[in-house]
Amino acid sequence: MTKKLLQSIQSGLQGKLTVPGDKSISHRAIIFGSLSKGRTVISHFLDGEDCLRTIDAFKAMGVSIQKDGQHVMIDSEGVNGLKEPTQPIDLGNSGTTARLLLGVLAGLPFHTTVFGDSSLTNRPMDRVVRPLRQMGAQIDGRENGNYLPISIRGGDLQSITFIPPVKSAQVKSAVLLAGLFGDGDTTVIEPTTTRDHTENMLQAFGGTIAINQKNITVSPKQELKGTTIDVPGDISSAAFFLVAAAMVPNSKLILRDVGLNHTRTGIIDVLRNMGASIEVVEERHIGGEIIGSITIESSKLNGIEIGGDLIPRMIDEIPIVALLATQANGKTVIRDAEELRYKESDRIQSVVDTLKELGASIHATKDGMIIEGNSTISGGVVNSFGDHRIGMMIAIASLIAKHDTHLVNPECINISYPSFFEDLASIQT
Numbered sequence: 454m455t456k457k458l459l460q461s462i463q464s465g466l467q468g469k470l471t472v473p474g475d476k477s478i479s480h481r482a483i484i485f486g487s488l489s490k491g492r493t494v495i496s497h498f499l500d501g502e503d504c505l506r507t508i509d510a511f512k513a514m515g516v517s518i519q520k521d522g523q524h525v526m527i528d529s530e531g532v533n534g535l536k537e538p539t540q541p542i543d544l545g546n547s548g549t550t551a552r553l554l555l556g557v558l559a560g561l562p563f564h565t566t567v568f569g570d571s572s573l574t575n576r577p578m579d580r581v582v583r584p585l586r587q588m589g590a591q592i593d594g595r596e597n598g599n600y601l602p603i604s605i606r607g608g609d610l611q612s613i614t615f616i617p618p619v620k621s622a623q624v625k626s627a628v629l630l631a632g633l634f635g636d637g638d639t640t641v642i643e644p645t646t647t648r649d650h651t652e653n654m655l656q657a658f659g660g661t662i663a664i665n666q667k668n669i670t671v672s673p674k675q676e677l678k679g680t681t682i683d684v685p686g687d688i689s690s691a692a693f694f695l696v697a698a699a700m701v702p703n704s705k706l707i708l709r710d711v712g713l714n715h716t717r718t719g720i721i722d723v724l725r726n727m728g729a730s731i732e733v734v735e736e737r738h739i740g741g742e743i744i745g746s747i748t749i750e751s752s753k754l755n756g757i758e759i760g761g762d763l764i765p766r767m768i769d770e771i772p773i774v775a776l777l778a779t780q781a782n783g784k785t786v787i788r789d790a791e792e793l794r795y796k797e798s799d800r801i802q803s804v805v806d807t808l809k810e811l812g813a814s815i816h817a818t819k820d821g822m823i824i825e826g827n828s829t830i831s832g833g834v835v836n837s838f839g840d841h842r843i844g845m846m847i848a849i850a851s852l853i854a855k856h857d858t859h860l861v862n863p864e865c866i867n868i869s870y871p872s873f874f875e876d877l878a879s880i881q882t
C-alpha cells in the first residue's frame with residue numbers, strides 16, 4: 454500500500470476552481486442513456502472509478518459507450534436492446550452502481566450476477582432486494598441476498614407502493630427504475646426528501662414522473678430518447694475546498710459551475726450556520742439541475758448542532774464537516790446520521806478514529822459524533838480506510854497540521870476525484 458507525504462501550508466488558499474462532474478448525476482446519465490433509444494452525449498462526466506463501473510455494466514449488456522476523458526457518447530437501442538451479460542459484472546467500490554443497477558436488472562428478462570470489492574461486499578443490499586423481490590424479481594445472494602455477490606433474474610414486474618425504511622436516494626431510485634418495467638404505476642413515498650437526480654434525469658430523457666409532495670410515481674413502458682447532458686460540478690467534491698477555504702487563514706476561493714440542487718446544499722447551510730463568509734449565486738438551470746458559483750473566505754467559525762432532515766442533504770459531506778468542527782469555537786454535535794455506518798467505510802468510526810489520530814478531540818455516538826472545537830491538528834501516519842472521502846478529509850486536515858502527515862492508501866481518492874491533488878496544488882500560493 455502506498456503512502457503519500459502531505460505538508461502543511463504557510464499561506465492561504467487562493468484562486469478559482471471547477472471541480473469534476475457530479476458522481477450521482479454521471480451514474481444516472483449512463484443509466485438513462487443506456488435505457489433510451491438513440492444517441493446520448495454527456496459532457497463534464499466524472500471520470501472516476503465508480504462511474505466507470507456503471508459504464509462497464511451497460512457495456513456488458515451490449516450498449517455502445519465511448520468515452521474520451523470527460524466526454525461520453527452512448528448509442529443504444531433502448532431497453533429492448535439490452536442483452537444478457539456473459540460474465541459476472543464487477544461493481545468495484547460503487548454502492549450507487551450496485552443499488553441502481555439492481556433496480557434496472559429487476560426489469561430485464563435475463564440472468565445477471567454482480568459482485569464488488571471487499572467494502573461493497575459488506576454493504577447492505579436488502580434495502581433494495583426486498584422491494585425488488587416484492588415486485589417479482591428473482592434474487593439470490595450471500596446471506597439470503599443481503600450482500601453481494603448477488604444473482605438476479607428480472608422481468609414481469611408488478612408495480613408497488615413503497616415507503617423506504619431508510620433515507621436513501623439509492624433505494625428510492627432502484628424502485629423507481631424497476632417501476633419503469635412494472636404493470637402499472639409505482640409510487641415511492643419518501644418521508645424525508647433525498648437527492649432527486651433520478652427524477653430530474655428521467656424527465657431530461659423525455660420521461661414523465663408525477664411528484665406530489667412526498668409521493669413520487671412512475672408509469673411503465675415509457676419511450677425514453679437519447680439527449681445531451683451537461684453534468685454540473687459535484688458539490689460533494691467542492692465541499693473539501695469550501696471547508697479548506699473556511700478554515701485556512703487568509704483564504705479566498707471561487708468555485709465555478711457547481712451543482713446547487715437544493716437536495717444537496719446542506720453543506721452550504723452548515724457553513725453559513727457556523728459563521729463562514731460564503732456567497733452563492735445560482736446562474737442557470739439545466740435538465741432540472743441548478744448550476745452556479747460559490748465564493749468563500751476564511752472566517753471565525755462556531756460549533757453547531759446538525760441533525761434531522763438536513764442530514765440526507767449533506768450525507769457525504771459529514772466527514773469534512775467533522776474536520777471543520779475541530780477548528781470552530783465550541784462543540785459541534787452531529788446526530789441522526791446512522792446511515793454513515795453503511796458507506797464505503799463505517800464513516801462514524803473512520804472519521805472519529807482518523808481525526809483522533811490527527812490530534813482532535815472527538816467521540817462517536819450511535820448515530821453521529823461530538824466534536825470539540827479549537828483542536829490542534831498534529832499530523833502523523835493515517836489510513837484512508839480505502840474510503841475516498843476519508844482520504845480527502847485527511848489531505849485537507851494536513852494543510853493545517855503542525856507536523857507532516859502521511860496518508861496511507863491515497864489511491865482510493867480516484868473513486869470520485871482523480872484530479873484532487875492537482876486541484877489542491879493549483880490553489881496553493
Ligand code: S3P
Pocket residue numbers: 476477478549620621622623624626647648768769792
Ligand atoms: C447517492 C446517494 C447517497 C450518497 C451516495 C450517492 C446517489 O446514498 O451517499 O454517495 O447517487 O443516489 P444513500 O442515498 O444511500 O444515502
